[in-house]
Amino acid sequence: MEKLLKILEDGQISRAVVFTRTKHGADKVADQLNRADVRSEAIHGNKTQGAREKALQMFRVSAAKILVATDVAARGIDVDGVTHVFNYDLPDEASSYVHRIGRTGRAGANGVAISFCDPGERRLLRAIEQLTEQKIPVNETYSEATGSSDYRGGDRGQRSGGFGGGRG
Numbered sequence: 001m002e003k004l005l006k007i008l009e010d011g012q013i014s015r016a017v018v019f020t021r022t023k024h025g026a027d028k029v030a031d032q033l034n035r036a037d038v039r040s041e042a043i044h045g046n047k048t049q050g051a052r053e054k055a056l057q058m059f060r061v062s063a064a065k066i067l068v069a070t071d072v073a074a075r076g077i078d079v080d081g082v083t084h085v086f087n088y089d090l091p092d093e094a095s096s097y098v099h100r101i102g103r104t105g106r107a108g109a110n111g112v113a114i115s116f117c118d119p120g121e122r123r124l125l126r127a128i129e130q131l132t133e134q135k136i137p138v139n140e141t142y143s144e145a146t147g148s149s150d151y152r153g154g155d156r157g158q159r160s161g162g163f164g165g166g167r168g
Helices: 002-008 023-035 049-060 094-101 119-132
Strands: 016-019 040-043 066-069 084-087 110-116 158-164
Touching (some): 002 023, 002 110, 023 040, 023 066, 040 049, 049 066, 084 094, 094 119
Parallel strands (some): 040 066, 084 110
8 A cells, every 4th residue: 555655746747547456445445545634445246236326426526536436337347537547456357457457548648557566466466468479567666576465565576567548
């Protein structure tokens, strides 16, 4: 979480989506961000339709800088101006990665996708690289030799890539 918070200090990030693998993870990350004074909303399948719509509206009008989402809940998200996508957890399905990063860089705009990857997720990273036919560069500034996927502690190693335009 510390690394995500550090990156979020960047003034270039005006609207971002943070993806988690689970509903519980989405709630937990949103709670931690809010406790750190980063206005966030969680969206996932356990939320009522009204709660999902409210979270999306808060995100659309910039009352929340961060939308924390699961893959299923994010499929219908169509919000302009998303500058960054963070994969707090890598997806179990490599194709979900493509859907995730497609939330940024819309209508010819540039966007950035940053993925946190701990040693236990390396097979997921390799599957993404194979599907996209791209090597995802490691950002050594945030990368560490060891990590933990435990939300309560430990930092996650980071891999990132910038993606521009292409989606209309």
